[in-house]
Amino acid sequence: MKLVSPIRRAGRPGLRSVRAPLSAAVLASTLLGLHTAPASAVERAQPSAAAAAAPLEYSDRLIVRYRSAAEADVPSAGLQLRAHAAAQPFGTHMKHLRRLGTGAHVFQLDRPMPQDKLQQMARALQNGDADVEYAEPDLRMRPQFVPNDAKYAKQWNLFEPTTGLNLPTAWEKSTGAGVVVAVVDTGVRPHVDLQANLLPGYDFVTDRSTANDGNARDADASDPGDWTVADECGEGWPGESSSWHGTHVAGIAAAVANNGIGVAGVAHGAKLLPVRAMGRCGGYTSDIADGMIWAAGGKVSRVPANKTPARVINLSLGGASRTCSTTYSEAIKAVRQRGAVVVVAAGNENMSVARSTPANCADVVVVTAVKRNGHRASYANYGTAVDLAAPGGDTGAGILSTLNSGTRKPAKDTYAGYSGTSMATPHVAGVAALMLSVNPKLTPTQVETLLKASVRPFPGNCTGCGKGMLDANMAVDAAITARSLTVQGAPGP
Ligand SMILES: [Ca+2]
Numbered sequence: 001m002k003l004v005s006p007i008r009r010a011g012r013p014g015l016r017s018v019r020a021p022l023s024a025a026v027l028a029s030t031l032l033g034l035h036t037a038p039a040s041a042v043e044r045a046q047p048s049a050a051a052a053a054a055p056l057e058y059s060d061r062l063i064v065r066y067r068s069a070a071e072a073d074v075p076s077a078g079l080q081l082r083a084h085a086a087a088q089p090f091g092t093h094m095k096h097l098r099r100l101g102t103g104a105h106v107f108q109l110d111r112p113m114p115q116d117k118l119q120q121m122a123r124a125l126q127n128g129d130a131d132v133e134y135a136e137p138d139l140r141m142r143p144q145f146v147p148n149d150a151k152y153a154k155q156w157n158l159f160e161p162t163t164g165l166n167l168p169t170a171w172e173k174s175t176g177a178g179v180v181v182a183v184v185d186t187g188v189r190p191h192v193d194l195q196a197n198l199l200p201g202y203d204f205v206t207d208r209s210t211a212n213d214g215n216a217r218d219a220d221a222s223d224p225g226d227w228t229v230a231d232e233c234g235e236g237w238p239g240e241s242s243s244w245h246g247t248h249v250a251g252i253a254a255a256v257a258n259n260g261i262g263v264a265g266v267a268h269g270a271k272l273l274p275v276r277a278m279g280r281c282g283g284y285t286s287d288i289a290d291g292m293i294w295a296a297g298g299k300v301s302r303v304p305a306n307k308t309p310a311r312v313i314n315l316s317l318g319g320a321s322r323t324c325s326t327t328y329s330e331a332i333k334a335v336r337q338r339g340a341v342v343v344v345a346a347g348n349e350n351m352s353v354a355r356s357t358p359a360n361c362a363d364v365v366v367v368t369a370v371k372r373n374g375h376r377a378s379y380a381n382y383g384t385a386v387d388l389a390a391p392g393g394d395t396g397a398g399i400l401s402t403l404n405s406g407t408r409k410p411a412k413d414t415y416a417g418y419s420g421t422s423m424a425t426p427h428v429a430g431v432a433a434l435m436l437s438v439n440p441k442l443t444p445t446q447v448e449t450l451l452k453a454s455v456r457p458f459p460g461n462c463t464g465c466g467k468g469m470l471d472a473n474m475a476v477d478a479a480i481t482a483r484s485l486t487v488q489g490a491p492g493p
């Protein structure tokens, strides 16, 4: 059921084909006339799966890996000519953009196309050129959050017996010292409650209208704002205020604690590596993949080496796709080889996680959201790919974290409650940092296994929410126990 199509307006080059992260309020006002409202009157209106998915079925980029050009910054003229020829029957042109950290190449089309057409084009390219190892759409991702009213919000998510993380107890053993957590997101503000934990990071956004900072990639990962005007991210979509999504996510994972102000992050002893890969209307898979590889210490051409590689990569983002792209699979494989655990939001469409990517990729820790009462949040995706659940908040009880007061450009530091699987995910990323701090030898697979083995049972109804609810104290204990097992030569999983 596709009710809203993100048809790009003719003659407005550079505009995005997908919408920005929409607030629940906006979605409600936009879509309630078109969609059946959720049954529960207690829950706010949530985007239906179809509405949330539809705009993401478009992209104006393809990713192609050539057997002969994996090491080359630019594929040969012959290869480019064949790519160009493959695009012609689809009424578009393909222009080489750049090489990815995976060794694949990104091509720019002259206009956004629906995902199924892109798939056909990718297949045509693959079938017509023996040198093409694979070709796939470069899907745009968006942050996975639902903004919330802050006035009732407190940090119940850290300590409350029902669904809290049992953190005060865990903090006696670990605060994440020595561990770097990468937040691949919209960038961050130098918020007073983040600053002491912030590393320099990098801005991987290549597309200038997405970037909104006046240039393509650069060394400044600060968030200039991701506000949009009506129709910018697809016709029919209203304008949006800046979300400061990355700043909020970063604060949950590792806001400064015991400084007398604001909030406490889960792993407030850890360092935050801001990796900017999204902006206005979300961001491309290709930029996210490069950001991930760089975050873990991998090489990305034309980007200076990351001197502070991350052991934990937080992806509070996603898009609609029934398959995990090869680009994501390769990026995940590359960062895991470097010892980084990837934590991914299940998504906010109240649908099967199998339809949300990169949550449907293998070898990532997939997190869904519980409400304050331990029931699955009404927006939260579910299914067998979900590994565990963490507090994601809901109406009147959002997850409080660092934010900025600017509606467009940055203004003052502030704090606010947001809800979403975007908010649940950095709880798990933070706990992974607590575990790696007490046991740096843990592999990404071991971190995932121990996280799942140390959960608490759900106090509410949470079907398809994985093994249970995140418990920081039990996870840290499990990491400490695994340390002694490793010493005795009996490594864990
Ligand atoms: Ca830039």
Ligand SMILES: [Ca+2]
Pocket (backbone or CB within 6 Å): 203, 213, 218, 219, 220, 221, 222
């Ligand atoms: Ca920048």
Ligand SMILES: [Ca+2]
Pocket (backbone or CB within 6 Å): 193, 255, 256, 257, 258, 259, 260, 261, 262, 263, 264
């Ligand atoms: Ca603080």
